Amino acid sequence: MSAVRLRATVLVATASLGLGLGLASAPVSAAPAPSLASETGAKRYVYDVRTGYTTDPQAAKEVKALLAKLPKDWMAKRNAFLAKQGLPHGPIQGAVESYLKGETCQPTALDGYVTRLLNGIPINRLFVLAILGVFDYPTYDAVFYGSKTNPDYALTPGTTGKVRGTMAVARGFWDIKNGDIDVMAMTSDMVVDRPRVIRIISLMFGTTSAEAAELADLLIPLIKDTTALRGGNNPIFSLNAFAFTAEGEQDPIFNGISDRIVMGEGIIKALRDTGNIEVGPQMVFSHEFGHHIQLENHAYPATTSPENTRMMELMADAYATYLDAHRKGLNFNMDRVNKAVEVAHLVGDCSTDSNGHHGTPQQRARAAAWGAALAKKNGVNVLPSKTVQALFLKALPGILAG
Ligand SMILES: [Zn+2]
Structure with missing residues (x-):
């Protein structure tokens, strides 16, 4: 609970992959470095992302060279940036940290998918990238610089129709003010786009552009030289979707940023690769739209806790399938409803004691399933969003207990 936790984390992530350890969700103290109790040779070293400490000589050398480009107080600056109220955090940074600690999570097909992606990447390289927070660069880039008209943030080909179609239906279906929500994508290869990497490093570490450029010129070749990272085109860099609003945020860093839903190219690829592309993009988008409903209705609890995050996320799932299944919504048939429920299952996580749960x-x-059943029961009658919320909260104990 130390790190400031954000109203907006809740916003984050449709895909939460057992990520109890997101940089901002864990205390940013120099906890004793975890030892990796694992038989695999790859994991015989200690990797502490929080402090940059490692016993792996190759990684230590790389880290030293990279950190030399940053001011002495880089860690404090990074932590201050990550702790900003309202800043969304993706699941992958935390998943990488769990992986480096040798932790595993209750598996869904998506966990397996992410683990396979991570297995292909040399562990010392993962460590170096995690220290610099690279797995969240596309997220920050989309929050601070994303624009619905800039082609760098264009929706992933093949999903444009599904996403835009869902948006059009959602706008008319739900009773909240929503004309100001921009829809855009984040792409994985942002991490090798030099000007954008420089921009994010300056923002995150408080460096000058010249200092950030020196670091970027060390960092980008490391990414490009790692075969499994595919020149930055590995879905791991954008395996998330999130809703964001700057409304109510005090920090001037968020001034002028429009409300948005950001669809990660990586989550789309993950949905495709796990056999969920038919309804996955609609379900993910509907869930993120659900967060905007919650924001407009001021439904977020004042305090952050694993239970509160879970409540808001499950409610967003219910809003999502209510829209997807409803006759006045996307009107999914039962086959598609079942597939949407499968997508919700796919993105579940087991970090029950994490604020990101x-x-x-x-x-x-x-x-x-509860949201879809309510929609089918309502026929052509669309309930006010606050009524859906009230019904959901009544049903929540049963949803939790099963
Ligand atoms: Zn969510």
Whole structure:
């Protein structure tokens, strides 16, 4: 609970992958470095992302060279940036940290997918990238610089129709003010786009552009030289979707940023690769739209806790399938409803004691099934969003318990 936790984390992430350890969600103290109790040779070293400490000589050398480009207080600056109220955090940075610690999570197909992606990347390289927070660069880039008209943030080909179609239906379906929500994408290869990497490093570490450029010129070749990172085109860099609003944020860093839903190219690829592309993009988008409903209705609790995050995430799942299944919404048939419920299951996580906890796979599936059942029961009658919320909260104990 130390790190400031954000109203907006809740916003984050449809795909939460057992990520109890996001940089901002754990205390940013120099905890003793975890030792990696693992038989695999790859994991015989200690990697502490929080402090940059490692016993791996190759990684230590790289880290030293990279950190030499940053001011002495880089860690404090990074932590201050990450702790900013309202800043969204993706699941991958935390998943990488869990992976480096040798932790595993209750598996869904998505966990397996992410683990396979991580397995292909040399562990010392993962460590170096995690220290610099690279797995969240596309997220920050989309928050601070994303624009619905800039082609760098264009929706992933093949999903444009599904996303835009869902947006059009959602706008008319829900009773909240929503004309100001911009829809855009974040792409994985942002991490090798030199000017954008420089911009994010300056923002995150408080460096000058010249200092950031020196670091970027060390960092980008490391990414490009790692075969499994595919020149930056590895879905791991954008495996998330999130809703963001600057409304109510005090920090001037957020001034002028429009409300938005950002769809990661990586989550789309993950949905495709796990056989969920038919309804996955619609479900993910509907869930993020659900967060905007919650924001407009001021439904977020004042305090952050694993239980509160889970409640809001499961509610967003219910809002999502209510829209997807409803006759006045996307009007999914039962086959597609079942597939949407499967998507909710897919993105569940088991980090039950983390402030980033979104609900277990089973709980997310039950929340989604509950929303769809309510929609089918309502026929052509669309309930006010606050009524759906009230009904959901009544049903929540059952959704949690099963
Ligand atoms: Zn969410």
